[in-house]
Amino acid sequence: MSVMVEPDESGRFGQFGGRFVPETLVPACQELELGFREAWGDPAFRAELDHLLRTYAGRPSILTECNNLGRQLGIRLLLKREDLNHTGSHKINNVLGQALLAKRMGKKRIVAETGAGQHGVASATAAALLGLECKVFMGAVDMERQALNVFRMRLLGAQVEPATSGSRTLKDAVNEAMRDWVATVETTHYCLGSVMGPHPYPWMVRQFHRVIGDEAREQCLAATGADPDVVVACVGGGSNAIGIFSGFIDTKARLVGVEPAGGAAVGRGVPGVVHGMKSYLMQDEHGQVQEAHSISAGLDYPGVGPEHSYLSEIGRAEYPSVTDEEVVGGFSLLAKTEGIIPALECAHAVAWIAREAPNMAGQTVLMNLSGRGDKDVAQMMDILA
Amino acid sequence: MTGLESHLRTRRSEDRKLLIPYVTGGLANWKEGIRAAVAAGADAVEVGIPFSDPVMDGPVIQEASQRALDAGATPPAILAEIPSLDVQVPIVVMLYYNTVFRTGHERFASLCRQNGVSGAIVPDLPLEEATRWCAAADDAGVETVMLAAPTAPDERLPRIAARARGFVYAVGLLGITGERDALANTATAIAGRVKAVTDLPVLVGVGVSNAQQAREACRVADGVIQGASVVRRLMESGPDAVGDYISEVRHAIDTQ
Ligand SMILES: Cc1ncc(COP(=O)(O)O)c(C=O)c1O
Numbered sequence: 001m002s003v004m005v006e007p008d009e010s011g012r013f014g015q016f017g018g019r020f021v022p023e024t025l026v027p028a029c030q031e032l033e034l035g036f037r038e039a040w041g042d043p044a045f046r047a048e049l050d051h052l053l054r055t056y057a058g059r060p061s062i063l064t065e066c067n068n069l070g071r072q073l074g075i076r077l078l079l080k081r082e083d084l085n086h087t088g089s090h091k092i093n094n095v096l097g098q099a100l101l102a103k104r105m106g107k108k109r110i111v112a113e114t115g116a117g118q119h120g121v122a123s124a125t126a127a128a129l130l131g132l133e134c135k136v137f138m139g140a141v142d143m144e145r146q147a148l149n150v151f152r153m154r155l156l157g158a159q160v161e162p163a164t165s166g167s168r169t170l171k172d173a174v175n176e177a178m179r180d181w182v183a184t185v186e187t188t189h190y191c192l193g194s195v196m197g198p199h200p201y202p203w204m205v206r207q208f209h210r211v212i213g214d215e216a217r218e219q220c221l222a223a224t225g226a227d228p229d230v231v232v233a234c235v236g237g238g239s240n241a242i243g244i245f246s247g248f249i250d251t252k253a254r255l256v257g258v259e260p261a262g263g264a265a266v267g268r269g270v271p272g273v274v275h276g277m278k279s280y281l282m283q284d285e286h287g288q289v290q291e292a293h294s295i296s297a298g299l300d301y302p303g304v305g306p307e308h309s310y311l312s313e314i315g316r317a318e319y320p321s322v323t324d325e326e327v328v329g330g331f332s333l334l335a336k337t338e339g340i341i342p343a344l345e346c347a348h349a350v351a352w353i354a355r356e357a358p359n360m361a362g363q364t365v366l367m368n369l370s371g372r373g374d375k376d377v378a379q380m381m382d383i384l385a
Numbered sequence: 386m387t388g389l390e391s392h393l394r395t396r397r398s399e400d401r402k403l404l405i406p407y408v409t410g411g412l413a414n415w416k417e418g419i420r421a422a423v424a425a426g427a428d429a430v431e432v433g434i435p436f437s438d439p440v441m442d443g444p445v446i447q448e449a450s451q452r453a454l455d456a457g458a459t460p461p462a463i464l465a466e467i468p469s470l471d472v473q474v475p476i477v478v479m480l481y482y483n484t485v486f487r488t489g490h491e492r493f494a495s496l497c498r499q500n501g502v503s504g505a506i507v508p509d510l511p512l513e514e515a516t517r518w519c520a521a522a523d524d525a526g527v528e529t530v531m532l533a534a535p536t537a538p539d540e541r542l543p544r545i546a547a548r549a550r551g552f553v554y555a556v557g558l559l560g561i562t563g564e565r566d567a568l569a570n571t572a573t574a575i576a577g578r579v580k581a582v583t584d585l586p587v588l589v590g591v592g593v594s595n596a597q598q599a600r601e602a603c604r605v606a607d608g609v610i611q612g613a614s615v616v617r618r619l620m621e622s623g624p625d626a627v628g629d630y631i632s633e634v635r636h637a638i639d640t641q
């Protein structure tokens with residue numbers, strides 16, 4: 001089994017990462033780091049998590065070969081079906097881990113941010129299951145374009161609070177969740193939804209998502225007798241991408257993280273510090289964080305997890321981007337050729353594969369289908385009308 | 386440029402409680418607001434450099450930051466205006482770390498120095514991450530104020546105090562900036578804990594919302610920082626209201 005590096009003592013992957021949080025939160029981050037380290041090394045915790053992943057989330061997720069689209073594109077295309085998990089995306093892997101950890105650490109309440117609503121729904125779900133109070137912050141813009149998920153969270157008993165400052169999207173929801181946490185840190189765990197934020201989050205969230213890559217490595221070998229040539233995933237904060245990359249870091253596979261053109265933090269390559277981490281960040285010359293613009297609420301984020309910045313800097317992974325228009329094409333393409341409606345987030349990966357297929361003729365391409373498109377159908381009705 | 390720590394120590398030695406108002410740089414009438422506050426008895430002034438994502442700030446200072454940014458405020462432009470304030474008390478800038486990081490540590494420190502800024506407060510730069518900036522600031526003679534939060538275990542406080550220059554900023558409550566109905570119990574508790582480990586001036590900020598609360602905090606602390614209560618008055622009523630308010634707080638803490 002392949003292993004990615006642990007961050008150093010200061011929580012860094014190379015120059016990226018760290019713990020840039022207000023003093024109030026430093027002890028909580030330190031406790032969380034210790035708590036996670038201890039839990040992750042405890043067979044009883046791992047067994048409990050594994051049990052939930054199997055009997056509640058539906059793991060292992062299957063691998064599907066796309067014969068129709070593969071033939072059309074001249075490649076062998078495999079999908080890791082995180083869309084088939086309970087709650088409809090990969091987010092549940094991380095949330096079950098963090099919710100169990102929160103309980104183990106004696107917390108009664110979780111707060112979360114959400115973009116597309118998938119992490120919020122997963123958090124609300126885990127909270128309902130494990131008897132935790134749950135509050136989810138969501139950009140006011142996103143509450144509108146992902147209204148179905150807002151209703152879903154409320155059905156699950158969570159309180160959904162609009163973030164009305166700034167761009168009123170994911171970045172602002174993170175700010176609000178951090179502000180809540182600063183005030184409630186003694187009773188509350190911040191259930192962060194991606195491989196971002198202050199140490200230990202980028203590392204911890206990656207460990208909870210490694211299961212994607214570990215399963216996919218075995219499944220790919222069983223299906224094709226070899227490792228894939230290319231591993232592709234969309235990148236918002238980067239959790240589904242890091243999860244699948246984790247299984248292939250020691251192979252020869254190209255690792256490709258696809259960013260939205262309007263939110264290409266790695267693509268622009270300027271480091272900055274926000275939300276507790278040093279990483280590539282879309283910002284102006286004075287360091288004001290810029291607003292990302294993406295058709296998909298889940299990728300509408302101007303930063304990226306620090307380990308992706310690191311993997312880019314050392315040249316192990318590449319981070320191209322696709323336009324909203326290409327994404328709409330990718331969304332329809334997978335639906336029509338394979339009967340699978342992808343989330344708009346992973347339609348980014350489909351779009352990149354469709355565009356780059358001529359350069360990958362005959363190769364095996366493994367794509368992480370991080371979520372299903374049900375939540376996006378209403379938005380697509382408007383776009384395709 | 387007036388040394389922040391020596392200035393505050395001198396005033397403290399005269400049995401005076403210290404009062405530092407916060408004003409968001411680039412907000413309409415910010416310079417007039419600062420002059421009014423100094424005329425009314427402020428011992429130093431904190432100038433906020435607006436940032437797009439101020440995670441330690443509540444609605445009032447968020448709004449002020451956004452207004453300043455919308456009006457075109459930038460960090461170098463605000464720093465460049467500081468000499469023209471022409472006030473006889475030290476100026477401390479309060480800013481988020483990306484402003485320093487993007488500009489460059491040495492470059493930002495020297496910009497501060499050139500414009501007569503005595504100190505800096507960087508609320509998202511905890512002790513463990515502060516080394517780079519503090520080295521650059523020390524070299525430029527800019528005093529970096531460190532924050533001490535109610536959540537800090539006892540062993541952390543002496544290390545924070547050892548790294549602090551100017552004064553120690555005792556965070557009055559668990560939470561973000563903004564006015565509260567009552568002073569949190571944590572305010573005097575953290576001030577007392579910090580004072581037990583250092584001789585530096587210790588000021589309580591965050592959640593000290595009116596003259597009465599300032600007086601209460603000053604029973605233990607050497608002084609207070611007044612943020613949202615000042616900024617709200619500047620936005621709602623203008624510089625004169627800031628002057629009146631600072632006079633009122635001054636009076637309250639002078640007549641302990
Ligand atoms: C289906 C799906 N994929 C991807 C993402 C982006 O997150 P990450 O980059 O952390 O995988 C989201 C976020 O909302 C999502 O819902």
